[in-house]
Amino acid sequence: MIHEPLTVIPACAGMTEKSNSNNNMPYLVLLFAIFFFFLAWRRLDWAVAFLIAALPSYLIRFSIFGLPSTLLEVMVWLVFLAWLIKNYKSIIENLKNTIPLSPPLSRGKKRYPFDWEMALLIIIALLAAGLAGFTASSFGIWKAYFFEPVLLFIVVINLIYNKANAANESRMPRMNFSLEKILWPLAVSALAVSALAIYQKITGQLIGNPLWAAEETRRVVSFFGYPNAVGLYLGPLVLVFMGWLCDTIKSARGAKAHNGENPKFQIPNSKQIPNSKSQTNTGNLFGHWDLGFYWALGFGAWNLKIICIGLAIFLSMLSICFARSKGALVGVAAGLVVFGLLAGKKARWATAALVVIIAVGVAVCPPARQLAMENIALTNLSGQIRQAGWHDTWRMLKDGRLLSGAGLANYQAAVAPYHQEGFFIKNGDPDWLKKIRASAAYRKEMWQPLEIYLYPHNIVLNFWSELGLAGLLLFVWIIGKYFWLGARNLLSQKTSFFCHPRAIRQQADRPGDPGADSRNVSSNQPWIPACAGMTKQGVSPAQADRYIIEGLIGAMVVIVLHGLVDVPYFKNDLAVMFWLLVAMMSMVITPLTKGPACHRKARAGRDEGGLYGKNIS
Numbered sequence: 001m002i003h004e005p006l007t008v009i010p011a012c013a014g015m016t017e018k019s020n021s022n023n024n025m026p027y028l029v030l031l032f033a034i035f036f037f038f039l040a041w042r043r044l045d046w047a048v049a050f051l052i053a054a055l056p057s058y059l060i061r062f063s064i065f066g067l068p069s070t071l072l073e074v075m076v077w078l079v080f081l082a083w084l085i086k087n088y089k090s091i092i093e094n095l096k097n098t099i100p101l102s103p104p105l106s107r108g109k110k111r112y113p114f115d116w117e118m119a120l121l122i123i124i125a126l127l128a129a130g131l132a133g134f135t136a137s138s139f140g141i142w143k144a145y146f147f148e149p150v151l152l153f154i155v156v157i158n159l160i161y162n163k164a165n166a167a168n169e170s171r172m173p174r175m176n177f178s179l180e181k182i183l184w185p186l187a188v189s190a191l192a193v194s195a196l197a198i199y200q201k202i203t204g205q206l207i208g209n210p211l212w213a214a215e216e217t218r219r220v221v222s223f224f225g226y227p228n229a230v231g232l233y234l235g236p237l238v239l240v241f242m243g244w245l246c247d248t249i250k251s252a253r254g255a256k257a258h259n260g261e262n263p264k265f266q267i268p269n270s271k272q273i274p275n276s277k278s279q280t281n282t283g284n285l286f287g288h289w290d291l292g293f294y295w296a297l298g299f300g301a302w303n304l305k306i307i308c309i310g311l312a313i314f315l316s317m318l319s320i321c322f323a324r325s326k327g328a329l330v331g332v333a334a335g336l337v338v339f340g341l342l343a344g345k346k347a348r349w350a351t352a353a354l355v356v357i358i359a360v361g362v363a364v365c366p367p368a369r370q371l372a373m374e375n376i377a378l379t380n381l382s383g384q385i386r387q388a389g390w391h392d393t394w395r396m397l398k399d400g401r402l403l404s405g406a407g408l409a410n411y412q413a414a415v416a417p418y419h420q421e422g423f424f425i426k427n428g429d430p431d432w433l434k435k436i437r438a439s440a441a442y443r444k445e446m447w448q449p450l451e452i453y454l455y456p457h458n459i460v461l462n463f464w465s466e467l468g469l470a471g472l473l474l475f476v477w478i479i480g481k482y483f484w485l486g487a488r489n490l491l492s493q494k495t496s497f498f499c500h501p502r503a504i505r506q507q508a509d510r511p512g513d514p515g516a517d518s519r520n521v522s523s524n525q526p527w528i529p530a531c532a533g534m535t536k537q538g539v540s541p542a543q544a545d546r547y548i549i550e551g552l553i554g555a556m557v558v559i560v561l562h563g564l565v566d567v568p569y570f571k572n573d574l575a576v577m578f579w580l581l582v583a584m585m586s587m588v589i590t591p592l593t594k595g596p597a598c599h600r601k602a603r604a605g606r607d608e609g610g611l612y613g614k615n616i617s
Contacts, residue, residue, distance in 0.1 A: 025062050033074055040082035044159060045181060047082070051075045051152070052185035052580065056193065056223045056233075058144075058572035068140045072572055073148055080151040083158065112157065113586035117478050118150045124471045125408065131468075132407030141408045144572050149579040156182065156583045179548060179584055183244050186580075187312045190237050194315035197222040197230055201322040220322040231328025232568055234316040236555035236577065239335040240584075241316070243551015245309045246343065250547065252306065326375065331562035335554035342490060342550045381425060385450065386457055386565060392418050393456040393465055405468035412452045414465070422449040455570055459563030462570060478582070479556060485585055486553040490546065545588045552585050 040047035051072070060071040084091065112118070125146040132138035160178050197220040200207050207213040207221055219227040320328045340351030362368045374380045378387055395418040396406065406414035424436055424446045435442045455462045463472040559568045559578070569578055 029060075029062055029071065029074065032071070033078060036075060037078045037082060040079045041086075044079065044082055044086070044155075047075075047079050048152075048155060048159060049181060049185040051079060052182060053188040053192075055189055055573040055576060059223060059225075067136055070144070070572060072576070073144055076148045076152050076576075079155055083155045087158070112154070114153075114478065114481070114582060117474065117481070118153070121471070121474055121478075122146055122150060124467055124474060128405065128408045128467050128471065130407075131404055132410035135409065137409035138407065141570075145570060145575040149575045152576060153579045153583050156580065157586065160587065179587065180244075182580060182584060183240070186237055187241065187309065190234055190241070190312050190316050193222045193230065193233060194312075194319040197319035197322055198315065218322075219324045220319065222319065222323075227323040228325055228327070228566055229571070230323035231320045231325025231331075232562065232566060232571070232574055233577070234320055235325075235328040235332050235335075235558045235562055236581065238313055238316050238320075238332050239339060239554030239558055240551045240581070241309055241313045242336070242339060242554065243547040243549070245306065245313065246547035246551075247545070248306055248309060252303075327562045327565045328558070330375075331558035331560075334561050335558040338557050339550050339554040342553065343547070379426065379428070381448070383565075384423065384425060385448065388420060388423050388450055389453060389456055390458055390461060392420060392452075393458075393461045397461075397464060401465075401468075403469050405471070406465045408466055411455060411465050415452060419452050420450060422447055424448070455567045457566055459560065459568060462563070462567055466570065479560065482556055482582060482585055483553060486549050489549050489588065549585070549588055552581060552588075555581055 036047060036050075039050070054075070055072065057075070058070040058072040062069060125142050129138040129142040160181055196206070199205070200220040200222065201218060204213050204215060204218060207218070208225065209221075211217055212219040212221065212227065220230060221227055222230050224230060224233070317332070320332065337351055337355060340347050340354075342348075343351075362372050375383070378384065392415050393411075396415045399418070401414065424443065425448050426432060427446070429435070432446075436446060456465055460472065463475050467474075562568055567574075569575055
């Protein structure tokens with residue numbers, strides 16, 4: 001699961017000489033910023049969608065007052081500024097409510113998910129930048145990898161989740177329709193990255209490294225400049241799209257069973273159109289996006305949606321294979337196994353059987369067994385290179401840096417005194433050591449020089465060296481909490497009951513209920529408990545998001561496993577993607593409320609804003 005390590009230049013590490021020579025860059029960036037802010041002001045959801053689809057735009061680099069920045073960072077700041085200006089009154093009110101002497105918070109108002117984790121992370125990362133001397137590189141990494149992704153997290157949570165709650169005032173919201181405002185842009189981005197990667201595979205063009213461009217050793221790089229970045233970017237998305245695809249197929253089957261035929265877009269009549277402007281409402285298919293034109297294709301929209309998602313998965317996997325990113329392939333395979341084990345009883349047995357068959361096949365095939373052992377034990381060349389780098393990093397940390405780490409953007413300088421210039425490659429020859437000692441020619445042949453990379457290429461050592469022990473433990477907590485939220489929701493969906501809406505209404509409007517007057521519902525009828533006559537149902541509103549949750553769990557599995565041999569966070573697009581995954585997992589979690597599902601459903605109807613409230617602070 002190892003591939004050749006590369007020197008990766010972060011987007012915030014500074015500009016290249018070529019980018020400095022482009023005198024028109026500031027004017028082009030300024031012009032883009034004006035148009036993008038106008039878009040964010042008019043349609044913030046469209047601006048956020050564009051930002052997510054354009055995550056690789058971090059490759060467009062420039063400086064602002066001497067501080068390195070990227071186009072992606074500019075977009076993050078502009079969407080946050082637009083959201084802040086448009087909602088400053090409610091934000092100020094929320095800040096007042098957080099003062100201990102202020103009146104109690106409203107019933108519907110909830111805390112941000114991962115609130116104290118985000119605050120602590122920003123503080124720890126800022127201290128790590130201070131440890132490195134607050135250089136331009138360290139401060140640039142702090143804002144690009146930690147502060148700005150948190151800003152986008154806040155905007156996404158407020159923009160998408162609260163709008164979903166507004167459309168689902170009296171029931172537990174099914175979040176996948178709202179999550180599609182994140183999923184569709186990610187799919188567009190994955191398709192663009194994959195399209196360029198496949199073009200590079202076919203033609204060999206646009207690959208800067210001659211070795212990767214050569215037909216016999218070709219490895220695609222897409223927009224990123226090095227092959228491993230393709231796997232790091234697309235690997236987690238494959239699992240997210242897999243959960244989305246399964247959820248879409250299940251929804252399509254349910255719609256077909258309900259309507260008696262495969263649903264298609266139909267031209268709405270005048271009674272179906274809420275205003276005089278004719279438009280096709282695609283809320284149940286494309287995440288409440290109004291396309292503004294009639295659907296004229298000859299097959300169902302559900303089928304088209306399934307094809308689009310399946311194409312994103314297929315082309316992403318093809319691109320990872322063309323990049324020869326073994327770490328990503330192994331991570332995706334492990335994520336798919338986890339997804340299959342969680343997807344249901346039949347899928348669980350099928351996944352277990354497939355794993356057993358593959359394991360037996362590898363065990364009885366000597367070449368496959370040897371290849372697997374080399375990659376697992378890290379005895380191949382790239383594995384030995386990584387182990388040497390890990391050894392240097394551990395020596396550096398043990399020498400008085402176990403708690404503090406090296407500081408942001410300071411790893412190369414800190415590890416330099418402990419760096420070994422190279423090592424003799426172990427090739428499995430039993431007489432290897434004798435030949436090394438006896439032959440100068442053999443020593444020269446087996447000698448592998450080592451360079452100092454930007455990061456240790458291990459998720460534990462990456463965070464430890466950059467943020468110190470506290471930062472490492474915090475990220476372990478965040479990832480662990482992410483998995484716990486997903487597992488808790490999957491376990492809570494094993495048993496689901498349906499309560500008649502009338503019973504729920506009467507429970508909500510029983511004497512003394514604070515929400516009875518607000519809905520103007522008559523309470524003359526005797527109160528009937530909400531659970532009276534409740535029956536088991538096949539798919540609850542929470543269960544409808546089950547595959548989405550499983551896909552999100554699988555995506556984090558990919559990040560963790562691939563991170564054992566690479567750098568899955570310390571890059572602009574990957575840091576933003578990490579917090580988008582955390583945001584999506586936060587938006588599908590079930591409220592921690594005791595009692596049967598119908599009680600939770602009734603209480604959800606009384607809360608103003610659902611899980612996180614009308615306003616979040």
